[in-house]
Amino acid sequence: MNFSKTLRRGTLAFAGASLLAIVTAQAAELTVWCWDPNFNVAIMKEAGDRYAKTHPDFKLNVVDFAKVDVEQKLQTGLASGVSDGMPDIVLIEDYGAQKYLQSFPGAFAPLSDKVDYSGFAPYKVQLATLDGKVYSMPFDSGVTGFYYRKDYIEAAGYKPADMQDLTWDKYIEIAKAVEAKTGHKMLALDPNDAGYVRIFMQSAGSWYFDKDGNPNILDNPGLKAALEVEQKILQAGIYKPAAGWADWVGAFTSGDVASVTTGVWITGTVKSGADQKGKWGVAPIPKLDVPGAVAASNLGGSSWYVLSGSKAKDEAIDFLNEIYAKDIDFYQKILVDRGAVGSLLAARTGTAYSSNDEFFGGEPIWQNFSDWLSKVPSVNYGVFTNEVDSAIAAHLPDLAKGTSVDDVLKAVDAQVKSQLQ
Amino acid sequence: MNPMRTLRSAGTYAFLGVMAFLSVFPFLWMAFGATNPTTDIVKGKVGFGDALSANAAAFFTQVNVPVVFWNSLKIAILQTLITLLVSSMAGYGFEIFRSRNKERIYNAILLTLMVPFAALMIPLFMMMGKAGLINTHVAVLLPFVGSAFIIFYFRQNTKSFPHELRDAARVDGLKEWQIFFLIYIPVMRSTYAAAFIIIFMTAWNNYLWPLIVLQSNEMKTITLVISSLGSAYYPDYGVVMVGTVIATVPTLFVFFAMQRQFVEGMIGSVK
Amino acid sequence: MSSLASGPAQRRRFDINGWLFVAPALTLIAIFMIFPILQSFWMSFQQGRGMNMTFAGYGNLVKLWNDPLFIQALSNTFIFFLIQVPIMLTLALVMAAVLNNPAIRFRGLFRTAIFLPCVTSLVAYSVLFKSMFVTDGIVNSTLETIGLISDPIPWMTDPFWCRTMIIIAITWRWTGYNMIFYLAAMQNIDKSVYEAARIDGVPSIGRFAFLTVPMLKPVILFTTVTSTIGTLQLFDEVANITGGGSAGGAAGPSNSALTLSLYIYNLTFKFMPSFGYAALVSYVIVFLVAILAFIQFYLARESDR
Numbered sequence: 001m002n003f004s005k006t007l008r009r010g011t012l013a014f015a016g017a018s019l020l021a022i023v024t025a026q027a028a029e030l031t032v033w034c035w036d037p038n039f040n041v042a043i044m045k046e047a048g049d050r051y052a053k054t055h056p057d058f059k060l061n062v063v064d065f066a067k068v069d070v071e072q073k074l075q076t077g078l079a080s081g082v083s084d085g086m087p088d089i090v091l092i093e094d095y096g097a098q099k100y101l102q103s104f105p106g107a108f109a110p111l112s113d114k115v116d117y118s119g120f121a122p123y124k125v126q127l128a129t130l131d132g133k134v135y136s137m138p139f140d141s142g143v144t145g146f147y148y149r150k151d152y153i154e155a156a157g158y159k160p161a162d163m164q165d166l167t168w169d170k171y172i173e174i175a176k177a178v179e180a181k182t183g184h185k186m187l188a189l190d191p192n193d194a195g196y197v198r199i200f201m202q203s204a205g206s207w208y209f210d211k212d213g214n215p216n217i218l219d220n221p222g223l224k225a226a227l228e229v230e231q232k233i234l235q236a237g238i239y240k241p242a243a244g245w246a247d248w249v250g251a252f253t254s255g256d257v258a259s260v261t262t263g264v265w266i267t268g269t270v271k272s273g274a275d276q277k278g279k280w281g282v283a284p285i286p287k288l289d290v291p292g293a294v295a296a297s298n299l300g301g302s303s304w305y306v307l308s309g310s311k312a313k314d315e316a317i318d319f320l321n322e323i324y325a326k327d328i329d330f331y332q333k334i335l336v337d338r339g340a341v342g343s344l345l346a347a348r349t350g351t352a353y354s355s356n357d358e359f360f361g362g363e364p365i366w367q368n369f370s371d372w373l374s375k376v377p378s379v380n381y382g383v384f385t386n387e388v389d390s391a392i393a394a395h396l397p398d399l400a401k402g403t404s405v406d407d408v409l410k411a412v413d414a415q416v417k418s419q420l421q
Numbered sequence: 422m423n424p425m426r427t428l429r430s431a432g433t434y435a436f437l438g439v440m441a442f443l444s445v446f447p448f449l450w451m452a453f454g455a456t457n458p459t460t461d462i463v464k465g466k467v468g469f470g471d472a473l474s475a476n477a478a479a480f481f482t483q484v485n486v487p488v489v490f491w492n493s494l495k496i497a498i499l500q501t502l503i504t505l506l507v508s509s510m511a512g513y514g515f516e517i518f519r520s521r522n523k524e525r526i527y528n529a530i531l532l533t534l535m536v537p538f539a540a541l542m543i544p545l546f547m548m549m550g551k552a553g554l555i556n557t558h559v560a561v562l563l564p565f566v567g568s569a570f571i572i573f574y575f576r577q578n579t580k581s582f583p584h585e586l587r588d589a590a591r592v593d594g595l596k597e598w599q600i601f602f603l604i605y606i607p608v609m610r611s612t613y614a615a616a617f618i619i620i621f622m623t624a625w626n627n628y629l630w631p632l633i634v635l636q637s638n639e640m641k642t643i644t645l646v647i648s649s650l651g652s653a654y655y656p657d658y659g660v661v662m663v664g665t666v667i668a669t670v671p672t673l674f675v676f677f678a679m680q681r682q683f684v685e686g687m688i689g690s691v692k
Numbered sequence: 693m694s695s696l697a698s699g700p701a702q703r704r705r706f707d708i709n710g711w712l713f714v715a716p717a718l719t720l721i722a723i724f725m726i727f728p729i730l731q732s733f734w735m736s737f738q739q740g741r742g743m744n745m746t747f748a749g750y751g752n753l754v755k756l757w758n759d760p761l762f763i764q765a766l767s768n769t770f771i772f773f774l775i776q777v778p779i780m781l782t783l784a785l786v787m788a789a790v791l792n793n794p795a796i797r798f799r800g801l802f803r804t805a806i807f808l809p810c811v812t813s814l815v816a817y818s819v820l821f822k823s824m825f826v827t828d829g830i831v832n833s834t835l836e837t838i839g840l841i842s843d844p845i846p847w848m849t850d851p852f853w854c855r856t857m858i859i860i861a862i863t864w865r866w867t868g869y870n871m872i873f874y875l876a877a878m879q880n881i882d883k884s885v886y887e888a889a890r891i892d893g894v895p896s897i898g899r900f901a902f903l904t905v906p907m908l909k910p911v912i913l914f915t916t917v918t919s920t921i922g923t924l925q926l927f928d929e930v931a932n933i934t935g936g937g938s939a940g941g942a943a944g945p946s947n948s949a950l951t952l953s954l955y956i957y958n959l960t961f962k963f964m965p966s967f968g969y970a971a972l973v974s975y976v977i978v979f980l981v982a983i984l985a986f987i988q989f990y991l992a993r994e995s996d997r
Contacts, residue, residue, distance in 0.1 A: 031637075036653040037483060061637070065645070066652030069632050076633050079967060080543050082550030087635040103741045103965050191849050191936065192942045243848045244817055244933075246658065250463030269655040272460065340704050383741075387957045387963050392941035397849060418758055419963075433790060441805035444868065447820045448808050467830070481884040482742040511717035518710025526718065533920075533983035536732075537925050539956050540974035543967065544872075550989035567720025570918065574873070581880040594753070597709040615876035618870070621810055632901065651819075658819065672811040675803075680803060682879075 013357070017290040028312035029059040030319065032298040032304075033074070034091035035067040039265070040140075040302070043334045047323040048332055058319070065365050067093065078104045088310035089140070089320070094127050095304045098213070099383045100305075101130045108135045109308040115321050124343040125376040128303055134307060142263035142301030143373040144199055145268055145282045149184075150361065155180040166286035168200075168229045175238035175258075185256045190252030191400065194393040196233070196300060199261065200226035203297035205290045205377035208388040208416075213380055215388065215420065217413040225290045227392075227405045234400040241278040261300040263283055264369050268339035278358070282365050284372060296372040301343070311376040341369055384420060391415045428445065441493065451669075454662030462658040476659040483660065484646050485638070486667070493625060493642040500562040500624040501617055508568045509613070512575025513601060517587070524600075527576075534569040538629065546633055556636040564630065565623075571616055578612045614682035621675045625668075643668045695898065738969035741964055752972040764947055765955040768855070772951065773923040778805050778861045781915055784867045785908075788874035789900050803875070807868040818932035819862050851948030854934065858949055861929050866922070870915050877911040878904070915994045917985050927953040952977050 019240030030048075034040040041064045055165045064271045065073065068092065077086050078100075089090060092100055110133035117125045128136030140186070150160055154176040166174075175186030189196065201207060206222020209215055217223065220273035221227035233239060240257055242248035245352065252260045270280060306316045323330055324344070331347035334340040347353060355360045391412045398408055452464050455477075480486070515527050545564055546555075552640035554560035582605065590600045606613065624656040631642050650656065739748035791799050800918035809817075824830050825847040827849075831845040840958060847857045881904070889899050905912070910953055930951050934944040943950035952973060 018807070035652065038653055038655070043973055044983075063630070063636065063638055064646045064649045068652070069645075069648065072629075073633055073636075075965055076543055076546050079965065080547040080550060082547060082555065084550050084553070085555040087636075099964055103744070105744070111692075131519065139939050192945055194942075216674065241827050241848060244819075244822045246463050246656070247822060249655065253460060254464045265654055265755075332976055383964050390942055390947075390958070390962075394947040396942070397851075397945045400849075415760060416758055421758070422788065430717065430795075433796065437787075437790065437802050438797070442803050442882040443864065444807075444809050445805045447817065447824070447864070448812055450820050450824075465775065506715045508722065511714045514710050514713025516911065518706060520710065523710060526714075529726075530718075531723055531917075531985065532978065532982060533721060533729060535921055535924075535978045535985070536725075536729055537953055537956060537977055538973045539953070539960060541725070541728040544731035545724065546729070548724075558760050563720075563722040567717040567724065569725070570723065572717060574914055577914040578877065579878070580910045581877070581907075597713075601713070602943075605802070611876045615872050618872060626811075626814070627871075628814070628985045669811050673808075674805065676807055676811070680800065681877075 013369060024212070029061050029316065030089060030090075030312055030316055031087040031088040031291070032060065032062045032089045033070050034062065035065060035070055037064050039062075039338055039340065041093055041406050043324055043340055045322060046333060046337070047319075050123075050327060051319050051323055052075050055319075056324075058315075060319075063087070068357055072097065074100070078107050082258055083309040086307055086309060088307060088312055088316045090305050090307065091302050093300065094124070095144070095300075095381050095385045097128045097136065097303065098130065098381055099385075101128070103382050105310060109306040109310070109313055109317065110135055111137060111306065111317055112318070114317050115325050119325065119344055121343040121345060121373050121376060122302070123298065123376045124303065126378040127381050128305075136303035137305075137324045139303045139324065140265060140301050141341050141343045141376075142299045143266060143341065143369055143370065143376055144203075144261060144263055144297045144299055145396060146259065146261045146285045147252075147266070147280060148259035148277075148284050149255070149279055150281045151279050152178050152182050153183055160281050160283070163281065163283040166284045167289060168232070168284070169289070171286045172232055172236050172238060176236065178258050179238060179421075182258070184256065185240040186238045186239070186258050186334050187233075187260060188232070188242040188248050188257045190242045190244065191234070191396055192247055194389045194394055194396065196261070197223075197226050197230050197392055198389070199285065199297045200288055202227050202377060202379055203285060204290050204293040205379060207379035207381060208385060209380050209382035213219055213382040215384070215413070215416050217388070217409055217416060222288070222292050222293070224405055224409065225288050227408060228398065229288065231399040231405060234396070235388075235402070262303065264341045265300065265339070271339070280360050282360055282363065282368065284368075291410075292377075294375050294377060296375040296377075298376045305358055321413050335366065341366070341373070343373065345370070345374060364366075384416070387419050389411065390417050393417075424453050428461075448669075451662055451665055453668045454658060457659055459658045459660075460654070463664070472659055473663075476657075476663045480661045480663045481658065481668075481684040482663070483650070487643055488639060489643045489646050492640060493644065496561050496627075496631075496642060497621050499558075500565060501510075501620045503562070503566040504568050504571055504620050505613065505616060507566055508571035509575045509606075509616070510601065511567075512572045512577075513579055513605060515572065516576045516579040516582075523619070527572075530569045530657060534573065542630070545630075549634060554615055555634060556640055557634075558640065560634045560641075561627070561631045562624065565627075568620070571620065574619075575612065578609065582609060591668060611682045614679040618672075618676055618679050622672050625672055696805060713819065728897075732971045733975065735968050738968035739966070742968070745968055748968070752945070752969050755969060756972060757975070761947070761950065761951075765950045765952045766976075768947075768949065769924055769926065769951045772859065772926055773853060773920065774863055774873070777858070777916070777919045777923055778945055780867050781861045781870060781912070783863070784870035785874055785912070787867070787877060788871045792875060792878045794864075795972055799829050803871075806871060809865045809867075810869040814867075814928055814932060817861075817865065818879070818929075819932050821857070825857050849945050851945050852942040854948050855872070858929055858933065858944075859973070861933060861942070862926070866919070870919065873911050873915055874908060877908050881907050909992060912989060916988050919985050920988070921981050924984075925953045926951045927957060930954050937982060 031247050034043050034044060035352055045060070046063070048058070052058045112134040115134070115137065117134055121141060122140035124141065125134055128134055145161070148163060153163065153174065156174065158174055178184060178186055191286055204222030204225060206220055208217065208223065223361045240251055244252055249269060251257045253269065255276065258346050285297060287293050287295045303322055305322070306313060328347055328350050331344060332344045332350040332352035333350045334342070348367065353366040353370060354364070357365050395408045395412055453467060455474040458464055458472040458475070461470055472650060515523055549555050549560045586604055586608065587600060590604055595603070626644055628644050628648070632645055635641055635645065647661060647668060650664060651661045736752060737747060737749060738745040739751050740746055787953050790796065793802055827846065827848070835841045836844070845853050847853045885903060886899060889903060930943055930949040931954055934949045943954055956970045956973050959966050959973065
């Protein structure tokens with residue numbers, strides 16, 4: 001008791017003495033909200049440690065919540081106009097970027113005066129641009145790859161070379177052969193989730209909205225082709241239905257299904273099955289059969305935003321700029337430690353990006369992903385992606401039952417129109 | 422007579438056995454999960470594994486367990502005790518001291534029970550912001566201690582509180598507050614025990630509001646921490662399960678401690 | 693009741709005491725409930741994106757009337773309410789009666805077991821139910837082994853079975869919770885009445901129906917009203933088990949598990965935030981529960997006298 005009192009008095013005296021120094025240094029502690037302790041949180045802490053090396057007063061406080069929880073807290077805080085307790089930096093998933101920027105004008109600080117965006121993957125910059133200003137520090141990319149089990153496709157009579165330049169029709173053909181020979185389904189799919197539709201669609205440079213953000217459902221070749229592929233997959237019986245995330249992850253980590261097509265952030269998870277070393281390969285995703293479609297797409301990914309109400313706004317921007325826009329070595333470190341692929345294109349010149357991965361049979365997968373990253377088409381995620389996504393997801397059972405794609409599009413369009421009033 | 426009776430009691434036990442098994446099974450699965458590595462959990466393995474110490478070690482390094490546990494415990498106990506006092510008094514008051522105005526107010530209070538909490542979150546958050554209570558534990562429990570639900574519960578149960586006891590106490594010259602504290606509370610202890618369990622459980626598991634109002638790692642409750650662990654891109658379910666098992670222990674303890682009150686009847690146990 | 697409060701002085705004493713008992717709770721509720729409720733009620737007349745809201749009068753009501761998702765959420769919610777609440781409360785009452793019988797052994801053990809589900813954390817509960825109900829999961833394989841079904845039940849892809857699964861999940865989680873209220877209330881019943889009935893040769897079923905149930909009526913009313921509220925505000929299960937809360941997911945096949953509360957959540961956090969419209973949907977719930985609660989109170993009173 002006495003001891004702690006003395007200690008406290010001592011601390012006070014010390015604080016008084018160093019008050020002057022604190023005022024001149026202006027070293028506010030930066031607070032960051034993000035999700036996933038093994039990924040974003042750990043990466044942000046690493047970034048903070050790096051920045052602190054050149055800025056000794058710098059302190060970073062990373063608070064982790066679940067992803068939906070970050071969104072809830074952010075929305076409640078912004079909506080109630082209480083700046084008390086809001087963070088300086090927050091992580092936002094790319095699909096929601098425009099929704100936040102447009103619903104809460106002035107809440108986020110534009111960074112385009114300070115940051116050189118020419119080095120980043122263009123689609124990441126585009127999605128956080130509003131009225132000519134860029135608001136995000138682009139972070140992890142959701143560039144997609146087609147991860148497959150070499151042993152299964154070889155048992156079905158194919159070689160890894162056959163996995164390049166696929167179309168989705170060819171993919172379904174291979175899937176049927178794999179199941180006939182090995183008894184394994186080609187993929188796991190949550191029949192109530194529209195994730196695959198988003199991958200297909202963006203690979204054709206399309207989205208639910210046109211460049212101006214208006215809904216573009218009925219007359220949209222990319223979306224139509226995406227739903228046609230989704231329907232073919234649902235009807236070909238080549239998938240194992242997955243109930244939620246854990247079941248989906250379990251399907252490919254346990255060797256139950258032969259492949260997974262998703263964002264690069266899954267790499268660490270795929271590699272968690274250490275006994276499957278050398279059995280996996282990664283190829284570009286199959287191509288959609290519409291003009292302009294490429295073998296590259298995106299799923300998920302997120303970026304950092306600085307709140308304009310932050311008392312240490314300039315410091316926060318400088319910190320993000322120094323590490324995320326310039327530190328090539330940082331990107332090597334987070335790639336090796338966390339399997340995170342950033343969207344700074346120059347990062348690929350580093351050593352980690354040029355190394356081959358033994359888990360994938362010595363393929364230069366990071367160089368490949370960097371190539372695909374630069375090819376991901378830019379689309380406008382708009383402000384209503386979640387609304388249309390839910391509408392599409394709700395109609396997936398109809399697609400499986402054989403309702404024509406045009407009818408599904410009409411139903412989705414009607415639902416979306418009534419919602420967006 | 423006898424075979425009939427045996428048959429019936431066998432049926433009763435079979436019914437209870439099935440119900441108990443169905444209730445416990447998912448819990449058992451949680452315990453299985455705590456002892457298995459994540460790769461086995463996602464495969465749906467049923468049975469104990471040998472990863473308990475690894476999972477527990479990971480949980481204790483990733484989470485500041487003493488702090489979050491203490492935060493949860495502090496909030497849950499304070500919220501339970503204050504709610505019990507404030508809301509049982511009101512339930513008692515509404516039933517015993519009926520008047521037309523009080524009935525009107527009571528109906529309005531019942532109506533507040535029906536408003537989904539999500540609709541009140543933003544106004545409440547603004548209020549806490551103005552009061553400077555954001556990121557405090559007081560802000561977590563304050564909106565719930567005047568609980569329409571518990572007032573309703575106590576009023577319904579007060580209907581079975583014997584008038585004779587009150588009348589006798591009045592004749593003996595006891596003051597109203599003495600009747601409440603010295604007679605009502607001891608007599609209604611099974612009601613209080615049930616309410617204690619329910620409030621404690623609700624407070625302990627409360628999620629949405631603490632999430633909104635607590636901003637820093639040091640203030641978080643265990644429920645918030647488990648949720649953030651479970652939302653990783655590749656959640657370590659083994660660790661999450663260890664967390665859930667630990668998070669369940671206090672409520673179970675409270676249940677064990679309180680359920681004795683259900684067994685002892687109240688009538689006749691009060692002089 | 694107020695026999696002792698006949699004179700004016702006593703009447704005043706009686707009133708003052710009554711207000712003193714309810715005052716602390718009333719103050720708290722006025723600040724933390726009534727005030728925010730009025731504020732959100734005001735919000736329900738406004739429209740707009742996020743914080744760019746303007747007064748829209750009955751604009752939200754018009755939108756509500758033409759909103760197919762709202763209609764779907766409303767009908768789903770009613771399906772859950774009509775089927776689940778009676779099943780759960782009957783089960784809870786029967787189990788409470790059985791477990792209140794002193795002749796049953798291991799009562800403490802059974803009570804605890806049946807109470808367990810409602811303390812299990814939501815994270816574990818949702819991961820678990822998802823994994824138990826997958827197509828090749830333990831539920832289907834058990835049913836197949838017993839020979840009840842020949843083809844696996846499509847829990848996750850068929851609207852009917854998805855709703856059934858949700859009803860099973862809610863019943864599993866909340867039956868023990870309601871049982872607690874019944875068990876506690878049964879302690880307040882005078883044992884001598886039972887003895888008399890038993891000596892008169894009334895069988896246990898009769899004692900349950902004609903003694904226990906009427907005497908528990910206030911608490912049965914309580915659980916009915918609170919379960920009605922709980923079901924009309926159903927959120928946790930549908931959001932976490934069907935993935936209705938996740939960004940790209942539907943609430944069950946063809947939105948078969950989209951409830952009003954989940955819809956409010958989506959309007960507030962998942963979709964373009966429309967706080968005003970979300971507030972209006974909340975008041976639809978209030979309105980419905982108020983009507984249902986009124987009916988329940990009325991029925992309870994009617995048969996009382």
